[in-house]
Amino acid sequence: MPNYNFNVTIEGIEGLMSKLQNSPRIVEDAERSMLERATLQAKTTAKENAPVDKSILRGSIDHDIKGSVGEMVGIVGTNVKYAKFQEEGTGIYGKRHRMITPINARMLAFKAGGKMVFARAVRGTEGKFYLKKGLEDVKSSLDVIRKIGFDVLRKGLSL
Numbered sequence: 001m002p003n004y005n006f007n008v009t010i011e012g013i014e015g016l017m018s019k020l021q022n023s024p025r026i027v028e029d030a031e032r033s034m035l036e037r038a039t040l041q042a043k044t045t046a047k048e049n050a051p052v053d054k055s056i057l058r059g060s061i062d063h064d065i066k067g068s069v070g071e072m073v074g075i076v077g078t079n080v081k082y083a084k085f086q087e088e089g090t091g092i093y094g095k096r097h098r099m100i101t102p103i104n105a106r107m108l109a110f111k112a113g114g115k116m117v118f119a120r121a122v123r124g125t126e127g128k129f130y131l132k133k134g135l136e137d138v139k140s141s142l143d144v145i146r147k148i149g150f151d152v153l154r155k156g157l158s159l
Contacts, residue, residue: 022156023156024069029156033149034148034149042076046133047061049134057078057082061076063075076131087128089124091124092124093127094124094127099123107119
């Protein structure tokens with residue numbers, strides 16, 4: 001039986017190995033790029049849909065990214081105390097689905113339109129769902145967001 005010997009040389013393998021050693025950083029860059037786009041888009045849509053009185057709520061909506069590779073989380077929200085009520089609604093429109101009535105008094109008292117209002121009960125306010133609309137906007141753009149991640153990977157690995 002004849003003995004055949006041959007050598008195979010793969011050119012560029014050193015460069016590929018170097019790129020693969022950097023792959024955790026490249027993957028982190030891709031993940032961070034996708035989350036940055038998603039959270040920025042959600043924040044922008046939420047601000048566009050947030051109710052405006054004095055712009056306090058709208059101005060407080062922000063985004064952040066926390067964590068490391070594979071565990072990153074994008075956060076969009078606000079620290080304004082009344083934000084939850086604007087998002088979800090109150091009274092018959094809120095989670096409890098009932099009129100707002102006084103607890104320690106006979107009447108509710110509040111200002112509306114610059115005038116004092118007294119009432120035994122109020123219906124509440126409908127939720128604006130501005131944060132939910134931001135999330136829905138991101139969901140409708142997932143293909144674009146994924147492409148951003150793939151482009152970062154492709155560039156990082158020089159493919």
